[in-house]
Amino acid sequence: MINGSKVLDHPIRWAMVGGGKGSQIGYIHRSAALRDNNFQLVAGAFDINPERGMAFAAELGVAPDRCYPDYKTMFEEEAKREDGIEAVSIATPNGMHYTVCKAALEAGLHVVCEKPLCFTSEEAEELVALAKEKNRVVGVTYGYSGHQMIQQARQMIQHGDLGDIRVINMSFAFGGYNYKIEETNPAAKWRFDPTKAGPSFALGDVGTHPLFIIEAMIPDMKIDNLMCTKDSFVEGRELEDNAFVIMRLKGSKSVQEGAKVYCWASSINCGARHGHKIRVVGSKASIEWDDERPNQMTYEIEGEPVRTLERGAGYLYPEARVEDRIGGGHAEGLFEAWANLYRRFAVAMDAANNGEEYGDFWYPNVESGAQGVKWIEKCVESANNGACWVDYE
Numbered sequence: 001m002i003n004g005s006k007v008l009d010h011p012i013r014w015a016m017v018g019g020g021k022g023s024q025i026g027y028i029h030r031s032a033a034l035r036d037n038n039f040q041l042v043a044g045a046f047d048i049n050p051e052r053g054m055a056f057a058a059e060l061g062v063a064p065d066r067c068y069p070d071y072k073t074m075f076e077e078e079a080k081r082e083d084g085i086e087a088v089s090i091a092t093p094n095g096m097h098y099t100v101c102k103a104a105l106e107a108g109l110h111v112v113c114e115k116p117l118c119f120t121s122e123e124a125e126e127l128v129a130l131a132k133e134k135n136r137v138v139g140v141t142y143g144y145s146g147h148q149m150i151q152q153a154r155q156m157i158q159h160g161d162l163g164d165i166r167v168i169n170m171s172f173a174f175g176g177y178n179y180k181i182e183e184t185n186p187a188a189k190w191r192f193d194p195t196k197a198g199p200s201f202a203l204g205d206v207g208t209h210p211l212f213i214i215e216a217m218i219p220d221m222k223i224d225n226l227m228c229t230k231d232s233f234v235e236g237r238e239l240e241d242n243a244f245v246i247m248r249l250k251g252s253k254s255v256q257e258g259a260k261v262y263c264w265a266s267s268i269n270c271g272a273r274h275g276h277k278i279r280v281v282g283s284k285a286s287i288e289w290d291d292e293r294p295n296q297m298t299y300e301i302e303g304e305p306v307r308t309l310e311r312g313a314g315y316l317y318p319e320a321r322v323e324d325r326i327g328g329g330h331a332e333g334l335f336e337a338w339a340n341l342y343r344r345f346a347v348a349m350d351a352a353n354n355g356e357e358y359g360d361f362w363y364p365n366v367e368s369g370a371q372g373v374k375w376i377e378k379c380v381e382s383a384n385n386g387a388c389w390v391d392y393e
């Protein structure tokens with residue numbers, strides 16, 4: 001159970017690049033990082049507009065001499081201080097992730113980076129190698145994976161409760177982009193600009209979330225090949241607003257050879273909120289999880305009534321109760337899921353500083369980020385070649 005007690009000698013001196021006033025994702029980064037006293041916000045370059053960013057930093061309580069106009073100045077100035085930053089979170093539009101992440105690693109900082117980690121596999125491999133060389137942690141905020149029921153699913157699959165995995169049916173198909181929202185909403189506008197968003201919209205913006213969740217649920221899962229078809233249903237969009245992907249999996253301890261994964265990534269699912277659901281079908285039973293009801297998961301054993309497993313309950317595997325913050329029956333949500341990940345990032349960063357192993361837990365790391373980038377690349381390759389099957393390795 002997490003109760004806020006100290007896990008590090010001192011809170012990690014932490015800054016943000018991006019996540020400025022009015023940004024969609026900035027506040028949940030701060031809320032998650034600061035929740036358990038493992039990080040202390042001491043500096044920031046929060047905005048593309050330097051004046052607005054510095055003013056916002058001051059509003060957040062950052063000392064005036066540590067409110068910076070841009071990330072380069074921040075990294076340079078902080079390196080001169082004895083109490084300089086030790087870690088930075090990157091919450092800018094996608095196009096800046098690679099550049100800022102690389103600069104941060106070169107400056108010897110730990111990083112928490114938004115997804116997608118970067119645009120190409122070459123860039124991703126460079127970041128993986130640099131993080132290793134510098135012995136720095138790169139956490140990637142696949143935030144939904146911090147929900148406790150994801151841990152439960154992972155344990156159930158590892159213990160063979162579902163039998164061999166045969167089918168995974170998943171979606172992140174939200175609504176609201178069924179008209180030209182980008183004409184009035186700046187946060188939607190950059191998402192359809194390939195120079196700022198990368199080679200995809202729906203696949204990278206939302207498809208990578210369920211992809212990482214199934215990787216977390218099934219650590220021995222390996223994609224053999226995949227096919228993808230994508231469309232821009234709203235006229236004039238350079239990037240897709242809807243995509244379908246079918247993946248064939250290799251056989252492994254928990255996966256039957258030839259198992260299939262179906263993924264629907266969309267922004268034009270009229271009437272839906274998130275539409276982010278994952279159903280894992282095994283040879284004995286199935287589980288299903290929905291991010292809008294994250295405290296529950298259905299467990300369906302062939303021939304028996306459907307069960308609804310509840311977060312915090314005594315019958316869950318112990319690993320699914322480690323990050324319980326308040327007893328079962330109380331709703332925990334996305335803010336807690338993110339705080340769980342930030343807590344794991346902090347422990348991993350501290351272990352790296354001390355040359356220790358960080359213990360028996362996982363988190364979305366630089367390799368997970370690289371995997372997402374590769375998946376987008378392969379999907380785009382398939383879609384651009386008439387939805388052909390593309391080998392994954």
Ligand SMILES: NC(=O)c1ccc[n+]([C@@H]2O[C@H](COP(=O)([O-])OP(=O)(O)OC[C@H]3O[C@@H](n4cnc5c(N)ncnc54)[C@H](O)[C@@H]3O)[C@@H](O)[C@H]2O)c1
Pocket residue numbers: 017018019020021022023024025026045046047048049070071091092093094096114115116141142143186187205
């Ligand atoms: N993990 C998740 O669940 C999740 C959810 C939403 C968004 N995201 C990701 O978070 C990132 C930001 O998305 P958003 O929706 O918050 O975007 P947004 O457009 O709402 O906000 C972007 C922020 O970054 C700032 N910024 C832009 N360029 C900058 C620069 N060079 N230096 C400093 N600040 C800069 C902007 O001023 C703004 O404050 C994207 O990569 C997106 O994919 C992740």
